[in-house]
Amino acid sequence: MTRAVLSLGSNLGDRLANLQLAVDGFRAELVAVSPVYETAPWGVTDQDDFLNAVLVVEAEGVDEWGWLRRGQRLEEESGRVRVLRWGPRTLDVDVVTVDGVRSEHPDLVLPHPGTHERATVLVPWLDVEPEAVLPGHGPVRAVLAGLGTEGVHRRDDLRLET
Numbered sequence: 001m002t003r004a005v006l007s008l009g010s011n012l013g014d015r016l017a018n019l020q021l022a023v024d025g026f027r028a029e030l031v032a033v034s035p036v037y038e039t040a041p042w043g044v045t046d047q048d049d050f051l052n053a054v055l056v057v058e059a060e061g062v063d064e065w066g067w068l069r070r071g072q073r074l075e076e077e078s079g080r081v082r083v084l085r086w087g088p089r090t091l092d093v094d095v096v097t098v099d100g101v102r103s104e105h106p107d108l109v110l111p112h113p114g115t116h117e118r119a120t121v122l123v124p125w126l127d128v129e130p131e132a133v134l135p136g137h138g139p140v141r142a143v144l145a146g147l148g149t150e151g152v153h154r155r156d157d158l159r160l161e162t
């Protein structure tokens with residue numbers, strides 16, 4: 001059994017529907033779905049706000065590459081076209097962690113390298129795993145305390161159906 005933490009993001013098209021597509025795609029493996037957050041863009045800041053959420057998924061016989069491929073298939077299903085690094089996208093599925101796996105492979109770096117500096121991932125992750133630990137960085141709660149939560153707004157009016 002492997003357990004993965006996946007980060008979802010969308011700032012193009014029907015953002016909530018795009019996140020829902022990912023939830024539906026992982027329906028059989030879902031352990032937890034975070035609330036939805038509306039977040040100011042980081043990286044390329046001259047683009048629309050994102051919706052972000054985090055999923056915890058678990059399955060027998062799916063390794064870290066399996067979770068990556070599953071996420072990429074859903075990105076394609078959402079109509080995603082890769083144009084610009086950190087640019088607008090219908091759906092982004094990042095593999096944040098898979099159990100304690102560490103990987104330096106460029107196609108699958110684990111834990112996901114940006115995680116410790118992204119409140120857009122850490123805030124929803126804490127909602128679903130309050131005791132989460134980010135390998136190499138320590139308790140998520142502590143990492144987030146050093147980072148702050150500016151620009152990350154919970155949208156209780158937007159709900160993902162499970």
Ligand SMILES: Nc1ncnc2c1ncn2[C@@H]1O[C@H](COP(=O)(O)OP(=O)(O)OP(=O)(O)O)[C@@H](O)[C@H]1O
Pocket residue numbers: 068082084085086087092093094095096106107108109110111112113114
């Ligand atoms: N942990 C990971 N999760 C998802 N993709 C990863 C991971 N590690 C490496 N990659 C690789 O990153 C590439 C996808 O990059 P993408 O265009 O989604 O980057 P980005 O979302 O713009 O930036 P970032 O990766 O910093 O969030 C893919 O080729 C994928 O193989």
Ligand SMILES: Nc1nc2c(c(=O)[nH]1)N=C(CO)CN2
Pocket residue numbers: 008009010039040041042043044050052085086087092120
């Ligand atoms: N707020 C926010 N900003 C982003 C995001 C994201 O998911 N949320 N994803 C990006 C590309 O990976 C670039 N910038």
